Amino acid sequence: MATQAVLVSSARSVRAFYALAKPRVVSLIVFTAVIGMLLATPVMVPPGLLLAATAGIALVAGAAAAVNCVIEQRIDALMQRTRWRPLPRGEIGTLQTLAFAGLVGGLGLWILVHWVNALTMWLTLATFVGYAVIYTVVLKPATPQNIVIGGASGAMPPVLGWTAVTGEVTLDAMLLFLIIFAWTPPHFWSLALYRTEDYARAGLPMLPVTHGKEYTRLQVLLYTLIVFAVSLLPFAVRMSGWLYLAAAVALGGIYLVYSARIVLAYSDRLAQRAFRYSIVYLAALFAALLVDHYLI
Secondary structure: OHHHHHHHHHHHHHHHHHHHOOHHHHHHHHHHHHHHHHHOOOOOOOHHHHHHHHHHHHHHHHHHHHHHHHHOHHHHHHOOOOOOOOOOOOOOOHHHHHHHHHHHHHHHHHHHHHHOOHHHHHHHHHHHHHHHHHHHHHHOOOOOOHHHHHHHHHOOHHHHHHHHHHOOOOHHHHHHHHHHHHHHHHHHHHHHHHOHHHHHHHOOOOHHHHOOHHHHHHHHHHHHHHHHHHHOHHHHOOOOOHHHHHHHHHHHHHHHHHHHHHHHOOOHHHHHHHHHHHHHHHHHHHHHHHHHHHHO
């Protein structure tokens, strides 16, 4: 019985640490980073480099997520969306989480500097600081534009992937950055619209809390128009071809329909569907860019 209890406790701890790393968020980070690697070269990326860069970026992203959980554990306990996380539920302690983040993040940086290149390691570290410190500690509790400014750290993964292969930051890499940077505000504001009471309860100055839902709905539409325009830039600079252009127009058109309906016929259910589609949109857009890349 004692052995069984230890096994059950160990399994719970593993699940708790796994949840701290926010695997769903990290999976999108890793996906866009891998796309950045594959787009950076006309040939296949060496498997060893691909594996090392993916592992390093994923580990540091998981560490940043864990630090975010430590800093926001009081806020998470107040919000229905996040109160299930391990720290608010007392499944794991602050020191354990920080030790986990240090171990995982340190390993990720070590892999990057030894098996990838120093530039990627430093950019990944800067991204970690940008998300875990600048966004979480400084921007998020201070300004309703937190997600606009802080979105820079979330837009870095394809740049990290690009530098992992090429060792430099190029215009094409920055176009990938710009797409995610423009996408981030309407993505998160769609979530904030149907979670406004949660954010208000936690005392966070998200846009619908400070400026109202009607203003936020308009901003979602305006930023979606920006996303649509920015998504056409890879074709404009001949980074991609007609296949990508067709995909960008089709995917962006659907996104615009969601955003227009949010303005004209809002419901929480619609905002939730728009939020979910925004994730599909970004993944499909980058996938189309990759397919187009190998067909040219």
